Amino acid sequence: MDIRLGNGFDVHAFEGGDHVTLCGVRIAHDQGLKGHSDADVAMHAVTDAIYGALAMGDIGQHFPPSDPQWKGAESHIFLKHSVDLARENGFAIGNIDCTIICEHPKIGPHSAAMRTRMAEITGIGEDRISVKATTSERLGFTGRGEGIASLATCTLVKT
Numbered sequence: 001m002d003i004r005l006g007n008g009f010d011v012h013a014f015e016g017g018d019h020v021t022l023c024g025v026r027i028a029h030d031q032g033l034k035g036h037s038d039a040d041v042a043m044h045a046v047t048d049a050i051y052g053a054l055a056m057g058d059i060g061q062h063f064p065p066s067d068p069q070w071k072g073a074e075s076h077i078f079l080k081h082s083v084d085l086a087r088e089n090g091f092a093i094g095n096i097d098c099t100i101i102c103e104h105p106k107i108g109p110h111s112a113a114m115r116t117r118m119a120e121i122t123g124i125g126e127d128r129i130s131v132k133a134t135t136s137e138r139l140g141f142t143g144r145g146e147g148i149a150s151l152a153t154c155t156l157v158k159t
């Protein structure tokens with residue numbers, strides 16, 4: 001069986017605002033995330049994990065931050081592109097595991113909605129999608145509340 005493993009990592013800084021979007025779910029917050037797109041740091045990490053498993057570059061190569069077309073874009077566009085690319089190359093997504101690193105907002109109350117939204121976009125079952133969170137114990141840039149980091153892993157299985 002041909003199984004591919006991919007990983008992704010992304011960081012976005014906080015700026016002024018009243019919400020963040022994580023895994024496609026809008027969460028009210030006293031700050032927003034800075035980015036060319038909607039700055040969905042978690043969905044970007046998942047997207048990069050899929051590109052990584054395919055050995056087909058990264059999100060910035062497919063959607064350059066210099067391209068005004070992607071200004072304010074919703075990140076489901078990027079995730080869907082990576083999923084379509086996987087299918088076109090004969091792969092199905094086995095599973096996705098995403099970790100969000102921040103002190104605030106608390107992710108736990110939103111993780112079910114995040115899994116549901118990612119299942120809608122990827123077309124795989126929620127039982128194959130994990131969204132977890134951790135603080136960094138107040139250490140480093142996430143610990144100081146300067147931004148949010150996210151890690152993701154995925155497997156692709158040859159169909």
Ligand SMILES: Nc1ccn([C@@H]2O[C@H](COP(=O)(O)O)[C@@H](O)[C@H]2O)c(=O)n1
Binds near residue numbers: 104106108134135
């Ligand atoms: N932004 C966050 C961070 C953490 N959680 C949940 O709290 C648990 C404990 O976090 P520690 O960093 O102290 O290990 C963690 O396992 C998550 O369940 C969260 O929901 N949102």
Ligand SMILES: C[C@@]1(CO)OP(=O)(O)OP(=O)(O)OC[C@H]1O
Binds near residue numbers: 010037040
């Ligand atoms: C997503 C893109 C789209 O222009 O912009 P950003 O929202 O800044 O996000 P980043 O994680 O820096 O990835 C680069 C770009 O592909």
